[in-house]
Amino acid sequence: MIAPSILSADFARLGEEVEKVIAAGADVVHFDVMDNHYVPNLTFGSMICQALRDYGVTAPIDVHLMVSPVDSMIEQFLKAGASIITFHPEATQHVDRSLQLIKDGGADCGLVLNPATPLHYLDYVMDKVDQILLMSVNPGFGGQAFIDSTLKKIEAVREMITLSGRNIRLEVDGGIKASNIRAAAEAGADMFVAGSAIFNQPDYRQAIDAMRAELALVSRLPA
Numbered sequence: 001m002i003a004p005s006i007l008s009a010d011f012a013r014l015g016e017e018v019e020k021v022i023a024a025g026a027d028v029v030h031f032d033v034m035d036n037h038y039v040p041n042l043t044f045g046s047m048i049c050q051a052l053r054d055y056g057v058t059a060p061i062d063v064h065l066m067v068s069p070v071d072s073m074i075e076q077f078l079k080a081g082a083s084i085i086t087f088h089p090e091a092t093q094h095v096d097r098s099l100q101l102i103k104d105g106g107a108d109c110g111l112v113l114n115p116a117t118p119l120h121y122l123d124y125v126m127d128k129v130d131q132i133l134l135m136s137v138n139p140g141f142g143g144q145a146f147i148d149s150t151l152k153k154i155e156a157v158r159e160m161i162t163l164s165g166r167n168i169r170l171e172v173d174g175g176i177k178a179s180n181i182r183a184a185a186e187a188g189a190d191m192f193v194a195g196s197a198i199f200n201q202p203d204y205r206q207a208i209d210a211m212r213a214e215l216a217l218v219s220r221l222p223a
């Protein structure tokens with residue numbers, strides 16, 4: 001699955017941009033929420049998510065919460081039509097409660113781990129999460145370079161998913177482009193966020209097709 005991050009879209013024409021990127025072959029809209037507290041940047045909240053739904057966007061919206069505290073934002077995004085909500089575990093007081101809040105609201109839930117965040121946060125929630133997001137940059141900004149140590153982390157989480165026996169999506173976010181998407185897939189990721197590598201190109205379809213062509217070459221599909 002390819003999930004363009006609208007962080008790099010033209011905010012003045014957001015509805016059109018989302019329509020265009022979905023028409024170009026994207027599977028999911030990745031929606032980066034930043035609060036200038038958990039991360040040193042500020043983006044958009046649930047009103048913009050609702051506006052996209054009202055505009056007619058029916059594609060799944062994957063809300064990546066980079067906010068602290070978390071729970072009030074979860075409630076707002078559930079009402080605004082989010083399909084998936086992920087949050088950073090260290091940004092909430094009660095990880096299990098926040099996950100349950102998302103599940104109870106009918107959306108898919110997941111945790112996001114920063115490049116240096118240990119995998120231990122996953123130990124007691126593998127029976128609950130629908131998705132795990134591994135950050136391959138430090139959160140807060142688009143256009144940063146992929147941190148290579150993420151590949152080992154993807155492999156480790158893929159093993160944890162296999163052991164869990166559940167069908168948990170493994171998403172990677174930050175610095176993904178046609179030249180490194182294959183390595184991330186071979187390590188075990190199956191959902192790829194790409195912001196600048198799609199929205200900074202003149203032809204979104206060409207950018208997405210180039211990534212899909214690389215994915216078609218993946219030699220070792222995750223178990």
Ligand SMILES: O=C(CO)[C@H](O)[C@H](O)COP(=O)(O)O
Nearest residue numbers: 139140142143174175195196
């Ligand atoms: O969560 C994020 C940043 O915190 C973004 O999703 C991510 O950085 C996407 O942008 P790019 O593909 O340009 O790196």
Ligand SMILES: [Fe+2]
Nearest residue numbers: 005032064173
């Ligand atoms: Fe993100």
